[in-house]
Amino acid sequence: xxxxxxxxxxxxxxxxxxxxxxxxxxxxxxxxxxxxxxxxxxxxxxxxxxxxxxxxxxxxxxxxxxxxxxxxxxxxxxxxxxxxxxxxxxxxxxxxxxxxxxxxxxxxxxxxxxxxxxxxxxxxxxxxxxxxxxxxxxxxxxxxxxxxxxxxxxxxxxxxxxxxxxxxxxxxxxxxxxxxxxxxxxxxxxxxxxxxxxxxxxxxxxxxxxxxxxxxxxxxxxxxxxxxxxxxxxxxxxxxxxxxxxxxxxxxx
Amino acid sequence: xxxxxxxxxxxxxxxxxxxxxxxxxxxxxxxxxxxxxxxxxxxxxxxxxxxxxxxxxxxxxxxxxxxxxxxxxxxxxxxxxxxxxxxxxxxxxxxxxxxxxxxxxxxxxxxxxxxxxxxxxxxxxxxxxxxxxxxxxxxxxxxxxxxxxxxxxxxxxxxxxxxxxxxxxxxxxxxxxxxxxxxxxxxxxxxxxxxxxxxxxxxxxxxxxxxxxxxxxxxxxxxxxxxxxxxxxxxxxxxxxxxxxxxxxxxxxxxxxxxxxxxxxxxxxxxxxxxxxxxxxxxxxxxxxxxxx
Numbered sequence: 001x002x003x004x005x006x007x008x009x010x011x012x013x014x015x016x017x018x019x020x021x022x023x024x025x026x027x028x029x030x031x032x033x034x035x036x037x038x039x040x041x042x043x044x045x046x047x048x049x050x051x052x053x054x055x056x057x058x059x060x061x062x063x064x065x066x067x068x069x070x071x072x073x074x075x076x077x078x079x080x081x082x083x084x085x086x087x088x089x090x091x092x093x094x095x096x097x098x099x100x101x102x103x104x105x106x107x108x109x110x111x112x113x114x115x116x117x118x119x120x121x122x123x124x125x126x127x128x129x130x131x132x133x134x135x136x137x138x139x140x141x142x143x144x145x146x147x148x149x150x151x152x153x154x155x156x157x158x159x160x161x162x163x164x165x166x167x168x169x170x171x172x173x174x175x176x177x178x179x180x181x182x183x184x185x186x187x188x189x190x191x192x193x194x195x196x197x198x199x200x201x202x203x204x205x206x207x208x209x210x211x212x213x214x215x216x217x218x219x220x221x222x223x224x225x226x227x228x229x230x231x232x233x234x235x236x237x238x239x240x241x242x243x244x245x246x247x248x249x250x251x252x253x
Numbered sequence: 254x255x256x257x258x259x260x261x262x263x264x265x266x267x268x269x270x271x272x273x274x275x276x277x278x279x280x281x282x283x284x285x286x287x288x289x290x291x292x293x294x295x296x297x298x299x300x301x302x303x304x305x306x307x308x309x310x311x312x313x314x315x316x317x318x319x320x321x322x323x324x325x326x327x328x329x330x331x332x333x334x335x336x337x338x339x340x341x342x343x344x345x346x347x348x349x350x351x352x353x354x355x356x357x358x359x360x361x362x363x364x365x366x367x368x369x370x371x372x373x374x375x376x377x378x379x380x381x382x383x384x385x386x387x388x389x390x391x392x393x394x395x396x397x398x399x400x401x402x403x404x405x406x407x408x409x410x411x412x413x414x415x416x417x418x419x420x421x422x423x424x425x426x427x428x429x430x431x432x433x434x435x436x437x438x439x440x441x442x443x444x445x446x447x448x449x450x451x452x453x454x455x456x457x458x459x460x461x462x463x464x465x466x467x468x469x470x471x472x473x474x475x476x477x478x479x480x481x482x483x484x485x486x487x488x489x490x491x492x493x494x495x496x497x498x499x500x501x502x503x504x505x506x507x508x509x510x511x512x513x514x515x516x517x518x519x520x521x522x523x524x525x526x527x528x529x530x531x532x533x534x535x536x537x538x539x540x541x542x543x544x545x546x
Binding site for chain 2: 054056059083084085086087090091093095097099100101109110112113114159162163166
């Protein structure tokens with residue numbers, strides 16, 4: 001049965017890269033307004049899963065997907081135009097990647113691509129999304145300066161603002177703090193906790209403690225299989241599977 | 254103790270050798286410029302700079318000789334602008350196609366072809382321009398001669414194209430893959446990504462490609478001498494014979510008297526060419542630095 005609160009529902013989903021099986025028989029529901037964290041060692045299929053959700057995986061020529069993913073009950077392969085899917089499901093990558101233009105232009109990039117020209121709308125979007133990503137106070141006086149001059153943590157929050165400007169439903173984060181210092185990391189985590197009131201957040205992280213700090217529910221992936229999924233508190237106190245317990249306590253991975 | 258000192262000496266030697274090579278390249282440019290000045294400036298003892306640059310007639314062996322290079326400057330300018338108008342859009346579009354759209358095998362084939370085009374000697378291109386393009390233009394426009402500024406522009410566009418395509422293609426390929434992913438992840442289409450992100454990020458490199466291509470066109474001598482008709486008159490249309498600065502030097506240096514006014518005038522043309530290329534490089538540099546900041 002499909003849970004009516006489910007944002008994404010994933011049914012019998014497989015991904016192959018050529019002969020290599022990257023993700024096997026995944027069944028999962030992701031609820032609206034939760035922070036769903038995914039942990040697991042390298043090559044366990046975490047990024048593959050994220051990239052399946054907004055079909056970035058289509059860029060890998062050898063990839064083949066089987067099974068079904070739907071967003072709000074609509075199949076993402078057949079029911080939606082790929083560009084509008086990607087606007088609804090924004091992604092923030094591991095390394096902050098501002099485009100080589102000004103802060104303002106970075107934020108409105110997606111809007112300009114949609115053909116929005118009205119300066120009032122653009123200004124509003126910039127302020128709203130920079131406030132949402134908690135960058136506004138730091139950059140409001142230098143919106144026209146190059147984004148490359150910002151620090152790493154600021155750049156990452158700028159990338160968040162860039163996604164938020166397009167008013168998505170779901171935010172995907174692929175190890176968003178792996179290149180940042182602890183203080184910038186803390187700021188991003190605070191931001192996530194506030195953003196979840198408006199958005200559904202899926203966070204892939206290599207940092208087990210981060211999953212415990214911000215997650216509502218957590219899934220553990222290993223070698224293309226989802227080993228277990230449960231409330232984050234439960235996962236970190238009484239994991240059901242021995243392999244989960246070993247990974248969380250640092251015995252491997 | 255000893256190997257340490259030997260190693261330090263080696264470091265020192267390498268460092269100084271590199272420094273010396275760097276200094277040499279600058280010194281050579283300066284020496285060339287000084288040589289040009291020494292040979293060319295003597296002209297201006299009997300001739301004013303204004304008359305030289307804005308003079309409308311170039312009759313170097315009449316009596317008294319007249320050294321006005323305006324027709325030559327305009328000839329060079331016309332041919333260069335024409336060549337740029339043809340080669341820049343086609344070159345950039347070709348580079349975008351090769352780097353972003355072409356499937357891998359076609360891409361390799363196209364790159365090899367373009368490198369081959371760059372390797373054709375200019376005299377061969379000039380020859381082809383003279384015997385095929387010239388008559389074709391003559392018949393097409395029904396004009397008395399096919400050796401015109403347009404013929405020169407088309408011929409030179411062929412010479413600028415490989416430079417523009419290969420350097421622009423390198424610049425486009427060098428755009429980090431993550432930029433493309435970020436744009437596509439935001440819902441951009443393939444074309445929006447190519448045009449708004451990739452072409453924009455590669456702009457400094459593409460500008461350098463255009464400048465180098467134009468530099469090659471301005472400096473080109475042999476092909477242009479063969480196809481432009483070499484009439485030192487002020488051009489009023491693309492369908493007229495023109496004469497360029499470079500072709501003038503190449504054609505007349507052999508028959509001028511060393512140390513005489515004609516000889517000095519040809520060197521003064523060299524100075525003008527040097528200044529033009531210097532300006533183009535300067536503008537390109539300025540622009541590159543500005544867009545990098």
